[in-house]
Amino acid sequence: MTALTLLMITSAYLAGSVSSAMVVSKLFYLPNPRMHGSGNPGATNVLRLGGRLPAVLVLLFDILKGMIPVWLSYYLGLSPLMLGFVAIAACLGHIFPLFFSFQGGKAVATAFGAMLPIGTELAGALIACWGIVVFVTGYSSLAAILAVALSPVITYFVKPEYTLPVCMLALLIILRHKDNIVRLVRGQENKIWEKGRATGFTQSKK
Structure with missing residues (x-):
């Protein structure tokens, strides 16, 4: 692994560690998304807590966190496998953010951003899959899981x-x-338009 690859992996992790949900929530004077709603610092929870504009900003910034490091790495000549490590580093930064006590989100939007440089065909297919599942079921987590699960198959053909x-x-x-999958099986998962149940951490503080 070259010094350039290590630099891009480190940069991707640091970029991913900037929690868009936390920053946007502070700017809009919203409740801490790690302590309220579903407890997940992501666009869906911010949508529940603050409405569309903050959620769109979180979604956009989270996508860029994955897209920019991978795109730069591509133009710097990194191999597909190394690009995968850069993408994973960005997602790990979102999941375990250095700047926010290593308590992050699910990294769906960041992973989507990391896949964007592969091509518009993949991006369009993933958006369509996510949208259809949400429309039919109302579960954002299920839509994300199914879209991500299909992404390698779509990539193979693209x-x-x-x-x-x-x-x-x-x-x-x-x-x-994995926790969302358990809740889906038990019928306890929140739909995208529902207020999130209190998290275990929040409940312990009451």
């Missing part, structure tokens, strides 16, 4: 050389959703 990196990224995001 740019097969990126299939392995996308598989690595998809596995990370699905593992991050």
Whole structure:
């Protein structure tokens, strides 16, 4: 692994560590998304807590956190496998942010941003999959899980050389959703328009 690769991986992690949900929530004087709603510092929870504009800003910034490091790494000539490590580093930064006590979100938007440089075909297919599942079921988490699970298959038909990196990224995001999967099976998961249940951390503070 070259010094350039290590630099891009480190930079991606640091970029991912900037919690968009926390920053936007402070700017809009919203409740701490790690302490309220679902307890997840992501766009869906900010939507519940503060409405569309803050949620859109969080979504945009989270996408850019994944897209910019991968795009730069691509133009710097990193191999597909190394691009996968850069993408994972950005997502790990979002999940375990250095600047926010290592308590982050699910990294769905950041992973989506990291996949954007692969091509508009993949991006369009993932958006369509997410949108259809949300429209039919109302579950943002289920939509994210299914879209991410399909991403390696779609990548294989679009740019097969990126299939392995996308598989690595998809596995990370699905593992991050293990609690959501349990709640979905038990029928306890919140739908996107519902207020999030109190988290265990919040309940312990009451």
